[in-house]
Amino acid sequence: MLRFTIGTVxxxxxxxxxxxxxxxxxxxxxxxxxxxxxxxSVVRATDEAQKPAVMRRxxxxxxxxxxxxxxxxxxxxxxxxxxxxxxxxRVKLPQGVTWDMLAQMSPSAIAEGEMLPPGFTPLPHxxxxxGGQVFPNNQIDTIQDREARSLRRFDVDFDFPDHLTPEFPPxxxxxxxxxxxxxxxxxLLTIKNYYAxxxxxxxxVQLEGxxxxxxxxxxEEFNQTEDRKSADQSLGVACLDCHxxxxxxxxxxxxxxxxxQAARFRLDSVSLRGMFNQRIHGSKRSLRSVEDFTQxxxxxxxxxxxxxxAQRKGVHLPDRFDHVPMMAQMQNIIDFxxxxxxxxxxxxxxxxxxxxxxxxxxxxxxxxxxAECHIPQTSFMDNNMHDLKLERFYEIGQTxxxxxxxxxxPIKTLTLRGIKDSPPYLHDGRLLTLADTxxxxxxxxxxxxNQQEKDDLVTYMLAL
Amino acid sequence: MRLLLLSSAFSALLLGPVLAQxxxxxxxxxxxxxxxxxxxxxxxxxxxxxxxxxxxxxxxxSGMPAPHQANVPDRVFVIQAALGNRAKLELxxxxxQKAQSEGVRExxxxxxxxxxxxxxTLGGLAEADGISIPNHVDAQHSQVYxxxxxxxxxxxxxxxxxxxxxxxxxxxxLMQYVIxxxxxxxxxxxxxxxxxxxxxxLGMARDLxxxxxxxxxxxxxxxxxxxSGMPTPQTPRAVSN
Numbered sequence: 001m002l003r004f005t006i007g008t009v010x011x012x013x014x015x016x017x018x019x020x021x022x023x024x025x026x027x028x029x030x031x032x033x034x035x036x037x038x039x040x041s042v043v044r045a046t047d048e049a050q051k052p053a054v055m056r057r058x059x060x061x062x063x064x065x066x067x068x069x070x071x072x073x074x075x076x077x078x079x080x081x082x083x084x085x086x087x088x089x090r091v092k093l094p095q096g097v098t099w100d101m102l103a104q105m106s107p108s109a110i111a112e113g114e115m116l117p118p119g120f121t122p123l124p125h126x127x128x129x130x131g132g133q134v135f136p137n138n139q140i141d142t143i144q145d146r147e148a149r150s151l152r153r154f155d156v157d158f159d160f161p162d163h164l165t166p167e168f169p170p171x172x173x174x175x176x177x178x179x180x181x182x183x184x185x186x187x188l189l190t191i192k193n194y195y196a197x198x199x200x201x202x203x204x205v206q207l208e209g210x211x212x213x214x215x216x217x218x219x220e221e222f223n224q225t226e227d228r229k230s231a232d233q234s235l236g237v238a239c240l241d242c243h244x245x246x247x248x249x250x251x252x253x254x255x256x257x258x259x260x261q262a263a264r265f266r267l268d269s270v271s272l273r274g275m276f277n278q279r280i281h282g283s284k285r286s287l288r289s290v291e292d293f294t295q296x297x298x299x300x301x302x303x304x305x306x307x308x309x310a311q312r313k314g315v316h317l318p319d320r321f322d323h324v325p326m327m328a329q330m331q332n333i334i335d336f337x338x339x340x341x342x343x344x345x346x347x348x349x350x351x352x353x354x355x356x357x358x359x360x361x362x363x364x365x366x367x368x369x370x371a372e373c374h375i376p377q378t379s380f381m382d383n384n385m386h387d388l389k390l391e392r393f394y395e396i397g398q399t400x401x402x403x404x405x406x407x408x409x410p411i412k413t414l415t416l417r418g419i420k421d422s423p424p425y426l427h428d429g430r431l432l433t434l435a436d437t438x439x440x441x442x443x444x445x446x447x448x449x450n451q452q453e454k455d456d457l458v459t460y461m462l463a464l
Numbered sequence: 465m466r467l468l469l470l471s472s473a474f475s476a477l478l479l480g481p482v483l484a485q486x487x488x489x490x491x492x493x494x495x496x497x498x499x500x501x502x503x504x505x506x507x508x509x510x511x512x513x514x515x516x517x518x519x520x521x522x523x524x525x526s527g528m529p530a531p532h533q534a535n536v537p538d539r540v541f542v543i544q545a546a547l548g549n550r551a552k553l554e555l556x557x558x559x560x561q562k563a564q565s566e567g568v569r570e571x572x573x574x575x576x577x578x579x580x581x582x583x584x585t586l587g588g589l590a591e592a593d594g595i596s597i598p599n600h601v602d603a604q605h606s607q608v609y610x611x612x613x614x615x616x617x618x619x620x621x622x623x624x625x626x627x628x629x630x631x632x633x634x635x636x637x638l639m640q641y642v643i644x645x646x647x648x649x650x651x652x653x654x655x656x657x658x659x660x661x662x663x664x665x666l667g668m669a670r671d672l673x674x675x676x677x678x679x680x681x682x683x684x685x686x687x688x689x690x691x692s693g694m695p696t697p698q699t700p701r702a703v704s705n
Contacts, residue, residue: 024604026634027540029516030641036515046514049527054511129644130513227515260637262644397636397660402511404640404659 030260033220033309040226047155047229058126058159061401065119066090066432070163076462078421079337080182083167085420085462089439090432091119099439103448107392110443116393120440121405123430125266126156128402131254132221132229133237133302134158138168139188139249143241146190151241153221153229160250164432166422170247173335175276177201181338184245191215191238202330209330212323213239218314220301225313236314237302239294239327242269246334248422252429256305257284262404267303268429271422274415276332279383283411283427286385291328295320336379336417341463346376353463360460363453369445370457373413380417380464385410388444420462434458512647521647534593534648541642542651546586546597548635551605552579552628558612559624567672568621575628575665582658589651618680625673632666 036043062068072084093099097115110116125131135151136158143149171182172189183201187193191214198207216222216236221229228234242251248271254264267283280286281293297303298318301310318324341352348361364370374380391407398405411427425431431440438454441447449457514527522530534542556575563569590597601609608627615623639655639662646652677684 026637026641027537029537029645030637034516038515038517038519042519043515046517046527049525050511050514051527053527127511129511260641260644262640395660395663397663399643399656399659402644404643 033304033306036225036227038226040228043226044154044231051155051157054127054155055157055159057401058124061124062159065092065117067092068161068164068432070161072163073462076420078167078170079418080167080169080171080186083163086164086423086433087435087458088433089435091117091436091439093117099442102443103446110393111395114394118400119430119436120390120443121394121400121430122403122408123266123428124401124403125252125254125264126159128254128264129261130155130229131261131264132304133219133242133251133253135241135251136160136162136165136168136249138162139241139244139251142169142188143190146188146192149216149235150230150232151222151237152231154231155229158251160424160429160432164423165250166244166248168244168249170245170249170421171337172245172247173273173337174201175333175335178335178338189214189240189245205326206330206333209326209328212318212327213330216241217298217316218301218310220304220306220309220313223301223313227309227313239297243272246272246331250424250429253303255284256300256303257282259305262399262402263406265403265406265408266428266430268424268427270414270427271418272331272334273336274379274417275334277379278381278415280385280412284385284409286412289328290331291320291324294318294327294331295324336415337421339417339464342376346378346380348460348463354459356456356459357463359452360456360458363449363457364460367453368441368447368449368457370416370441374416379415380419381413381415383413385412387411390444393443416461416464419464434461512645516645517647529647529649531650532593532648534595534651535646537642537645538593538648538651539595541638541646541655542586542590542593542595543597544638545635545655546583546590547602547605548631548638549579549582549586550601551608552631553583554601554605554609555612555624555627558609559620562613562616562620563624564617565621565672565676567675568624571625571628571668571672574668578661578665585654589648589654592650593648618676618683619686621676622673622680622684625669625676628669629666629673632662632669636662636666 067088067090071086071088073087076085076087077083078085089099093102094115094117097117102110102115102117105113105115126134132153134153134156140151143151169184169186169188172184173181174183177183180201183197185197187197189197189210191211194210194214195207198210202210216234216238218224218234219237220227222234222237224233240246242249242253248269251269253267253269255267258264270283275290278290280288281290287293287296295318298316299310300307301313301315304310307315318327341348341357343349348358350358353361364374365376373382373384373386375382387410388408394405396406408427414427419425420434423429423432425434425437426440431437435454435458438449438457442449442454511527517529518535521535522533524530552575556572556579559572560569560576563572587597589595612620612624612627636659639659642655643652643659646655
């Protein structure tokens, strides 16, 4: 049996010890992106060979967690009226478990019994070890067509079916022109068409900001080095490739704020609608201005938290006194979609709202506790971060498709204005419908809502 | 109750991957990775970013590394995990003899039980992949043992637990590192299977520290002894001023 060799005893007080334990660091590539080791052609061939198994693995996970069927709510459409809103609870329950049963159980009892629906737990990236930005096919095809720029990866594809993502292209509303309504003309804003679409509507400053937000710059997976996942050398990615028309197309990535790689949780692209009222930015970082955020994401190759790797691929450093304010000013005029049933303070107008919507608002403000964070007067957010402590309900440290499931910690409150337009939900997109979010918070907050109250909440959120 | 169940499950999980080295096919490997929280024994599919793989990596199928072909992260992990595991065992044996608190002695026995099994499994993984684990204890852990062996009573208990918090935090990060960057499925499976239990150990050590520190505020608040390398939970105040 191996035993420690006892070192020389230092005479005198125990305070005289000089050893500091465990000072050896973890390997550097636990934080830093390693340099590539193989030629591009070899990497691509290996990635392509792995791809069928990788996609099958993710598809199986999604099938296990969710009902992915196409079940739109009759007569309910997103703001552009191009896509129906999907209905029903899609998170699957463990066998023999009901929502009412779960609602009556304590968090520890649910954890002990391993009864938390897997769809409530963190959602893995389609290829966790590689990570990076993954775009939906509608975005890829449109940018290929309009800009001859490929956003397609050879190692992975987008994982959710199209009917569970936002309408594409999403409508675009401006605070400076509420009288116009959607100013996108049904088009996706690109570097090719933005000028023709927006001159006469935007100021020169806003136009320049928009140009920068549509200009591709090198990104971790889309660049000109051997360390890329696009078949051809890529000019890069633009801000609005994920935030399509300043909304979201459900493109996903991983958080830049966590290491090692296996612990980086998935990020669902957030809508930029209502940026003018947001005081903190980034799900985890709580950056204090959109200027900080805009500048910094260019610095780190878009959400990788690695300024060193970005440097090698060609980093874009927008000037803080000129470029950044223009980009920020453009983002700060993006409005929410119209909500004709809301009064100026974000409350339902009883003369316009239905009985069920009003009942839902009552639950939202009261028993549902939704308005404690999603405050109607403050664009349905509170400019705070909150920790839902979901780890009360499951055993942390489990690995699913390469993602180590850990406590989410504090996450920024996202707005609920126009929420029907931006599935999937939660910061990582783990919930597919509004009904899923109601069941999730019913459990996490211990609300014990009845079915009528749950249905009313969904009805209410469709009106926001 | 839950901890006891986890403990016995941990031993089985640590053995599982080694007993199941049957070179799973690509389909089997892919299927095994899709699991719910109710299936903690599933395997891991080694599909890292091939851009960082060693040139000439052998494949069992197109795109799938052949078994027992440890890359650098695998090797770093096995060596560091084995060293850390030994240290946890040795320090636990010391704690079993010296700890004042029955709770700490119970924690130490749990460490001996769980990490003895891990020691065997890591040894098997290292042998299968031709990884040479140093047969001596690293100097840092040796010094920690040295320092702890001169403490008694609550001072020992608190300082021992601090080393365990720090070492389990390190082990947890190392396991996550190899899960994301490793290439050998067996090694990744070991980390995947053991990781939840490391969080249980960490939680136990933190809870014990909190309890014993509150019971012994003067010892817990004393200046750092440089045994665990961890800061004390409170800074001693000047008498005057």
